[in-house]
Amino acid sequence: MGKTIIEKILQNHTEDRVEPGKIVWIELDVRSARDFAGANVVKNFEKHFPGEKVENPDKTFFTFDCNVPANTIAYAENQHLCRLFARKQGIQVYDVDAGIGSHVMLYEGLALPGGTVVGTDSHLNIMGAIGCFGQGMGDSDIAFAFKTGKTWFEVPETIKITINGTYDYPTTGKDLILFILGKMGAAGALGKCVELYGEMVDRLDLEDRITVASMGTEMGAISIVIPPSDEIIKFYRDMGKKFNPVFADPDAKYSQELEFDIQGLRPHIAKPPHPDDTVPVDELDEIKVDSVFIGSCTNGTYKDIKIAADILKGKKVAPGVMVKVVPATRETYGRLLEDGIIQVLFESGVIVSNPGCGGCAQGQIGMTGKGEVQISTSNRNFKGKQGSGFTYLASTVTASASAITGKIATLPARVIVRK
Amino acid sequence: MKPGILKGRIWVITDPDTDKLINNIDTDMIYHNAHLAVTEIEKMGQYAFGNLTGWKDFPKKAGEGDIVVCGTNFGSGSSRQHAVDCFRALGVQLIIAGSFGAIYKRNAINSGMPILTYPDVDDAKIKSGDEVEVDLEKGKLKNITTGEYLPNADPFSIVQMDIYRAGDLFEYAKALG
Incomplete structure (x- = not known):
C-alpha cells in the first residue's frame, strides 16, 4: 500500500513498520531546545543522566529566540544554564543574537527535506515547509531526545488538500493560509498531517511555504507538509547538503481529500x-x-x-x-x-x-x-x-x-x- | 519485570443521570488547575476527578490496583502531567478509554502509566465493581465476575511496552545505555 509524505519520512527513520495509528521509534536528525523550556531540558537531563553525554552534539542545538537578550532575570538565568551545559557537552548555541531557531535551522540547512527535527517550539512543525518532519515537544521528551537521539511518535493520518486556481500580488501565501484556516477551523486537522497540492502551491517560494506551514498548529495539525519543489531542492543542493526529498506515493491513503477554489483570492485577515x-x-x-x-x-x-x-x-x-x-x-x-x-x-x-x-x-x-x-x-x-x-x-x-x-x-x- | 497481565476492580466512569460513559473528560475535570502547584505525586491522589460531576469522592472510593474505564477523548486539554500522576498516586494500575487526548497519551506512556485504547468501550459488558483481567500485549479483556470475554482493546504498541517495562521514559533511556 502506498504511503503519504509523513509516513515515508518516518519509515526512512525507523525499523518499525509505519502505518497510521501505530507508535514507532524514530531517529532524529536534529534535536533542539530554545530558551523557553531549554532550562528544564537541561535540568531533566542532569537529573536522570548525571555526568553523561548527549548522543551526538553535532545534531543537538540550543536556539535562543524568545527573550533576546534576556530582559527578565529568570530568562537570563535559564539561558545561561543552557550555555554552561552546552559548553560542557560541546553543543552549538545559536545565542540571543541569532534569531528565530526554526528559521536558523531552515536557512542554515540543519533541517533538510525528508529529515526529522524536534524541539521545544510548538511551531516547529514549520519544517513541513520543505517537506521535513518537525515537531514541538515537552521538556522530558526533548531531554530524552538529547540523550538517545530518538523519540517515539504515533503515525498520524494525512488529509490531502488540493488548491484550485491562482492569485496575484497583493495576495500572498499568508492570505492563502488564512483562507484555508477559515475553511478548516481551529480543530479541522486535529492530530493529522495535511499535504497541500495544486498549481499555486507548486509556485510558492521558500518564504511563502514557511508562512503557510507555520500556521498548521492553528488548525490543530501535526504538520502541514508541502512537497518540495525543484527550487527548494536546488536551494539545499547548492548548499552542498545531502538529503532524500520525499514525495507521496501515487496510491497513498488519505483520511480525507478536500479541494478549495481560490481563483482570484483577495487578501484575508x-x-x-x-x-x-x-x-x-x-x-x-x-x-x-x-x-x-x-x-x-x-x-x-x-x-x-x-x-x-x-x-x-x-x-x-x-x-x-x-x-x-x-x-x-x-x-x-x-x-x-x-x-x-x-x-x-x-x-x-x-x-x-x-x-x-x-x-x-x-x-x-x-x-x-x-x-x-x-x-x-x-x-x-x-x-x-x-x-x-x-x-x-x-x-x-x-x-x-x-x-x-x-x-x-x-x-x-x-x-x-x-x- | 512489570506484569503483562493485570487484574483489578473496575470503575466505569459514567454520568450519574444517564448512566452512560462520559466523553471528553478534560484535564481540568481530572485534576483542577487550582492544585497545579503540588509537586509531590503522593499528594496528587486526593484531587483525582475533583472537578467531575458525580465522581468527586473517587479518591476515597478508589483502591490499590483498580482499573478506570472512560469514554472517548479522555484527558483532552492541557499538558499537565498531574492528570496522569493523580491516578498513579491512588494506585490505579490501568486506564482504559474509548480514545485519549494526544498529549495525555504521550504523558501517560512517557511516565510508564498503562493506558489502553478501547474503541468498543460502549459495548463492553462491564460495570463498576466487576473484576477484570487484561492482557496488555494482546489487548484481550475478560470479565472475571461474569466469566465473559469482552471485545478486544488495541494492544500495547512495542514502544509503549518498552517504556512500561523499563519504568518510564528516562529509565528506558538508561536501559538503552
Whole structure:
C-alpha cells in the first residue's frame, strides 16, 4: 500500500513498520531546545543522566529566540544554564543574537527535506515547509531526545488538500493560509498531517511555504507538509547538503481529500481572538489601528521586510501608529542593512529591533495594552498572547498598508506599489 | 519485570443521570488547575476527578490496583502531567478509554502509566465493581465476575511496552545505555 509524505519520512527513520495509528521509534536528525523550556531540558537531563553525554552534539542545538537578550532575570538565568551545559557537552548555541531557531535551522540547512527535527517550539512543525518532519515537544521528551537521539511518535493520518486556481500580488501565501484556516477551523486537522497540492502551491517560494506551514498548529495539525519543489531542492543542493526529498506515493491513503477554489483570492485577515476567524480584508468595517507588528516565524523573512519597505518607501507611518519590525534572523538583518532597507524603514518612522520572536514572545519588542488594536503578521491572536489588546492577523502587505493609512479596513490595492 | 497481565476492580466512569460513559473528560475535570502547584505525586491522589460531576469522592472510593474505564477523548486539554500522576498516586494500575487526548497519551506512556485504547468501550459488558483481567500485549479483556470475554482493546504498541517495562521514559533511556 502506498504511503503519504509523513509516513515515508518516518519509515526512512525507523525499523518499525509505519502505518497510521501505530507508535514507532524514530531517529532524529536534529534535536533542539530554545530558551523557553531549554532550562528544564537541561535540568531533566542532569537529573536522570548525571555526568553523561548527549548522543551526538553535532545534531543537538540550543536556539535562543524568545527573550533576546534576556530582559527578565529568570530568562537570563535559564539561558545561561543552557550555555554552561552546552559548553560542557560541546553543543552549538545559536545565542540571543541569532534569531528565530526554526528559521536558523531552515536557512542554515540543519533541517533538510525528508529529515526529522524536534524541539521545544510548538511551531516547529514549520519544517513541513520543505517537506521535513518537525515537531514541538515537552521538556522530558526533548531531554530524552538529547540523550538517545530518538523519540517515539504515533503515525498520524494525512488529509490531502488540493488548491484550485491562482492569485496575484497583493495576495500572498499568508492570505492563502488564512483562507484555508477559515475553511478548516481551529480543530479541522486535529492530530493529522495535511499535504497541500495544486498549481499555486507548486509556485510558492521558500518564504511563502514557511508562512503557510507555520500556521498548521492553528488548525490543530501535526504538520502541514508541502512537497518540495525543484527550487527548494536546488536551494539545499547548492548548499552542498545531502538529503532524500520525499514525495507521496501515487496510491497513498488519505483520511480525507478536500479541494478549495481560490481563483482570484483577495487578501484575508483573522479577527481577534481566533486565528481561524478569517474574512477578506475588504469585508471588515473601518477599524483604527494603534500598532503594527511585522515579523515572527510566519512573516519575518527578508522577503517580507523588503515588501514592507517597498510599500513604506517615501511615505510616513500614520500619526500615532507604532510600527514594529523584527527580522527573523541575524542573516536577514544583515541583508536588510546591506541593501539599505532598514534605512527606508527608519525614515518612514518604523521601529526596527534585533532578530527574534518579537511580538509573539513577551518582552522583546513590547506588548499591546488594554483596548489597543494591533495588526500583526504573526500566527496567533489568542487573548493575552501579544498583550491585553486586540490583535488582527494579516499579511505583510496588509500590515504595511495599514501602517500608512492608520486603518485596517483599507484595500491594500489603493496604497501598495506594484512589486 | 512489570506484569503483562493485570487484574483489578473496575470503575466505569459514567454520568450519574444517564448512566452512560462520559466523553471528553478534560484535564481540568481530572485534576483542577487550582492544585497545579503540588509537586509531590503522593499528594496528587486526593484531587483525582475533583472537578467531575458525580465522581468527586473517587479518591476515597478508589483502591490499590483498580482499573478506570472512560469514554472517548479522555484527558483532552492541557499538558499537565498531574492528570496522569493523580491516578498513579491512588494506585490505579490501568486506564482504559474509548480514545485519549494526544498529549495525555504521550504523558501517560512517557511516565510508564498503562493506558489502553478501547474503541468498543460502549459495548463492553462491564460495570463498576466487576473484576477484570487484561492482557496488555494482546489487548484481550475478560470479565472475571461474569466469566465473559469482552471485545478486544488495541494492544500495547512495542514502544509503549518498552517504556512500561523499563519504568518510564528516562529509565528506558538508561536501559538503552
